[in-house]
Amino acid sequence: MKLLLRTSPDSKGRKSYTFFHSSVSKAVETCFLSDYAKRMAYVIRLADYYEFTCTDPETVTAELPLLLQQCKLYDRLVKFLRKDERGISLPPHIRYKYLKELRCTMPCSDGFMRQPLLICNFCAMRTGAFGQMFQNGNSCVICGQVVMAMGKEGFLCQRHYRFGVSDCFICKAMVFQTPRPKQGVLCHMCGILPRCAALNV
Ligand SMILES: [Zn+2]
Ligand SMILES: [Zn+2]
Ligand SMILES: [Zn+2]
Incomplete structure (x- = not known):
């Protein structure tokens, strides 16, 4: 050899x-x-x-x-x-x-079965859930890029949310409407497709 x-x-x-x-x-x-x-x-x-x-x-x-x-x-x-x-x-x-x-391929634009992707206030203030240095609440829930302008709100399809239950996308704890939880965001690249923001892993 x-x-x-x-x-x-x-x-x-x-x-x-x-x-x-x-x-x-x-x-x-x-x-x-x-x-x-x-x-x-x-x-x-x-x-x-x-x-x-x-x-x-x-x-x-x-x-x-x-x-x-x-x-x-x-x-x-x-x-x-x-x-x-x-x-x-x-x-x-x-x-x-x-x-x-x-990324999940289920469509999540207006009119489809969807639920906002919620992040509890505790997780929203922390960093690193998506491999990034910035706060989770201001970072793309897929690639972790910080989202300033041109971001889109994230949604989950019916396969990726539990019916009738609102839980935090990150820690999975139940979230309550007061104080109002943060809706996860998608950056300008990940937000182009109006699809579910969960990953199929
Ligand atoms: Zn992204
Ligand atoms: Zn999905
Ligand atoms: Zn949480």
């Missing part, structure tokens, strides 16, 4: 191995990775390596989200993007790119 490999430094000067010709990587791919289940098993191993073993945060940030998306480990992907320091360091438009794929 050594004969087929070449080493070159990556952006940080570390040795990285690649096949010396693309026809070799093609052949390896055809022989060992054409079976979907087998391929995914390797992708999961790579994702596990980056998430739990790799010690370089920048490399993890660059490699892990795509791997988690490829092997459909959506729960881990959302947690990484919103709760893991390495994922939080990604800019909102990248987080948006991954999270928009997971």
